[in-house]
Amino acid sequence: MKNLHFTGVFFLSLLSGCGGNNTPSNVTSPGDEKTAKEEILNLGADLLQNKSPLRGFNAYLDGFHFYNGNMYAQMEAHHYVNQLNEDLYQAIIFDGNGDKAKIMGVEYIITEKLFRTLPAEEKKLWHSHRYEVKSGELIAPGIPDIAEHELMEKLVSTYGKTIHTWHTDQQRTLPIGSPMVMMGFTADGQINKQMLADRDKRFKISTIGKRKNREDIPIHAIDPLANAWQKGEIRQFVISSKADSAMHKHQGIMKKSSN
Incomplete structure (x- = not known):
């Protein structure tokens, strides 16, 4: 596979692309405004610290997610992606693309080569990207077609593991509640049409047009253990009022080793 960071066309795209500042955050968080002193400290950190x-x-x-186990709770997700190597990406997910955007969570993206190495139970936490790519729902705003x-040729056969930690679609003011495993759409008729139309309008694009443009992208068979929600196998975090079982196990081991 070609590494897109070093192809001429992708490099030019990074120089000419934009596609931001058209989607505000869903929430306004409580808290006092930053003081002048804090603004100066932030400016200094921005200039001096290594990042x-x-x-x-x-x-x-830009794409869409829904809560694993509840397809009707859907939201737009703005992914800022880092390619670690040829087979592994990591993304920070925001609820908008402006300077007030809130971090909703993270997504790890791997190629099918790495996905095949995962244990069966682990695969059930991951979703495929084939439909998102071929349908035109997943876009890379601001770069040439x-x-x-x-x-998209690279992403079509990848898999994603997504965790949301701030559920801004529910108009929460703070990141409260349990983290949630998210999924991606796999067929026509699943996504909220108005949400998709609103996205297309903001970015001045056509999902239908992108679908047509991507008809020539070859596809591979999806691993049957991915998208486990389709078979009714839902995986989610659970908040328990009891002490964490792993902690009890750890304490038991420590006690035995001290005897």
Whole structure:
């Protein structure tokens, strides 16, 4: 596979692309305004501190998620992506693309080569990207069509593991509640049509047009253990009022070793 960071077309796309600042955050959080002193400290930190881990987040993808086990709770997700190597990506997910956007969660993206190495139970936490790519629902705003098409050729056979920690679609003011495993759409008729139309209008694009443009992208069979929600196998976090079982196990081991 070609590494898109080093192809000429992708490099030019990064120089000319934009596609931001058209989607505000869903929530306004409580708290006092930053003081003048804090603004100065932040400016100094921005100029002086090294931020190497953030520099690799140089691609922007816009798509949609729903809560694993509840397809009717859907939201738009703005992914800022870092490619770690040829087979592994990591993304920070925001609820908008402006300077007030809130971090909703993270997504890890792997190629089918790595996905095949996962244990069966682990695979049930992951979703495929084939439909998202082929349907035109997943877009890379601000880059030329030829560069986006090449990027989608790479993503079409990948799998994502997504955790949301701030449920801004529910108009929460703070990141409260349990983290949630998220999924991606797999067929026509699942996504909220108005949500999709609103996205297309903001970015001045056509999902239908992108679907047609991607008809030539080849597809591979999806691993039957991915998208486990389709078979009624839901995986979610559970908040328990009891002490964590792992802690009890750890304490038991420590007690035995001290005897």
